[in-house]
Each structure stands twice: as C-alpha cells, then as structure tokens.
Amino acid sequence: MKKCAACARESGDGRKYCRYHAKALEQLKSHYDSWVEAYGGISWQDYLQRLQKMEEETTGQWVREVIEAEMKKKEEV
Numbered sequence: 001m002k003k004c005a006a007c008a009r010e011s012g013d014g015r016k017y018c019r020y021h022a023k024a025l026e027q028l029k030s031h032y033d034s035w036v037e038a039y040g041g042i043s044w045q046d047y048l049q050r051l052q053k054m055e056e057e058t059t060g061q062w063v064r065e066v067i068e069a070e071m072k073k074k075e076e077v
C-alpha cells in the first residue's frame with residue numbers, strides 16, 4: 001500500500017494523501033483560489049510559504065502537515 005505523503009497512514013488507490021490530508025489539501029486549494037483572486041496571482045509555493053508563517057491555530061495541524069509535504073515537492077501543484 002502507498003503511504004500518505006504527510007503521515008504514515010495508508011493513502012490507498014494510488015492517492016498521494018490519506019483521507020485526512022487529502023481533505024486538508026482540498027481546503028488549501030480552494031483557499032488558494034481566493035488568494036489568487038485577491039492578490040492577482042501568487043504561486044502555489046509562495047502561498048504555502050505565507051501560510052506556513054501564520055499561526056498554527058489559523059491553519060490547523062492537518063493543513064500544516066500538507067504544507068510541509070507540498071513544499072518538499074516543488075515541481076508538483
């Protein structure tokens with residue numbers, strides 16, 4: 001079984017993340033879309049870096065773990 005990119009859980013079905021982190025990534029991506037609208041274009045990596053600097057209570061643990069995993073793989077969006 002394939003493991004989640006952000007934790008040790010099984011991700012299943014060739015997915016990159018487990019269900020918890022996949023959900024966190026969905027939240028990240030929809031939030032990213034509103035940032036792009038508000039700021040007129042920000043790269044995925046810039047967005048992740050900005051979020052990483054925010055308070056943990058703002059983002060949440062699952063989201064933070066996805067951010068860390070995403071930042072390790074810069075070529076993927």
Ligand SMILES: [Zn+2]
Pocket residue numbers: 004005006007008009017018019020021
């Ligand atoms: Zn996970």
